[in-house]
Amino acid sequence: MSDVLLKGRGLTRTYRTPAEKLFARASTSTALEDADVDVREGSAVGIIGESGSGKSTLVRLLLGLDKPTAGSVHFDGQLVDASAKARSLHWLRRQTGIVFQDPYASLDPRMSVGRIVAEPLWALQIETDHRARVNEVLQEVGLDTDMASRYPHEFSGGQRQRIALARAIAHRPRLLIGDEPLSALDVTVRAQILELLRELRVRDSLTIVMVSHDIGVVQSLCDEVVVMKDGRIVEEGPTEKVLFEPQTSYTRRLLASIPTINPHQ
Structure with missing residues (x-):
């Protein structure tokens, strides 16, 4: 089995919400709670869940773009300290890359x-x-x-x-993270980009973490799947097992509600 390249333990992220009325107390909201993630080198991990389930928050913490309220992230055994000055994380930036959802806004x-x-x-x-x-x-x-x-x-x-x-x-980079990078594309172009990602993974031994609503994309590209709901990881495991033998009622409902494509068409 491959070594773990990226590891998150007990990741929690809460935000303070300003008081809506004068003299009222500010409250807190939890975007992510007690999440454990292992990404093995050379693997491809899919992260699925409804909007607001914590997927993007998890990605930001894993990349050191945001600081967890609790928990830790290690990349290749080295602590990712998001509270440090940006320059001190150059070592992580050199080993990671990210593709965002909107190809019009990201350039x-x-x-x-x-x-x-x-x-x-x-x-x-x-x-x-x-x-x-x-x-x-x-x-x-x-x-x-x-x-x-x-x-x-x-x-x-x-x-x-x-x-x-x-x-x-x-x-x-050794790790590529895609935050819904295919969702704004039509089916034909989506399939082309997906094939390109598969080629890069094989040729460059690239490790991939893919956030996606498209089960066809996850099934075609990923070895493992992480299912998120309300800021928590509710199910995870090998892709075929999670997609075809889901263990939670939430995962079954999610899979039934998400549109799919055949990435080979």
């Missing part, structure tokens, strides 16, 4: 594609030929190298998501 319209893809290279001070690496990674995601001089508004949603993926893997 700076004022930057050329080449600058967008090269952004992690100069931000993380990676010593390599940036122009050569940009051309290389654009080809890896199925885009022409002459697109580097163009701007995001010139591309379709599917092409923009390929650009976002190129940026996420330009620095050759």
Whole structure:
């Protein structure tokens, strides 16, 4: 069995809610409660659940983008201290990449594609030929190298998501996290990006954590599934077991309500 690359233990995140009325007391809300997560190196883990179930909160904590109220995160045995200065987490940023949901909002319209893809290279001070690496990674995601001089508004949603993926893997991370990266794409483009992710996983031994509402995506890409409800992990296990032999009534209801696609069509 592969070593655990990313480990979360007892992860809890609460937020203070301002008082709605004068002299009333502020309250707290819990977005995530006592979550344990193991992501083995080279694996692909799917995270599913309704909107507001805590999926994105969990991802932010795992990436050190937010500090847990309680609990801890370790990447390859090293503590992820989200309370530290941003520069002190450069070691984590060099080993992780993320693709967000909206391919229109996640790219700076004022930057050329080449600058967008090269952004992690100069931000993380990676010593390599940036122009050569940009051309290389654009080809890896199925885009022409002459697109580097163009701007995001010139591309379709599917092409923009390929650009976002190129940026996420330009620095050759060990872990890629996708926060609903396929939901804004049509079925055909979604299947193409999914196939690309499978190829990258095999070729680069890439570890993937995929947040998705699409059971077809999870079934096709992921080895394991984590099911979330109201900020808690309610079920987890091998993909085939969770999807076809769910152990909780919530998981059964969730699977019955989520639309699916056949990713091979």
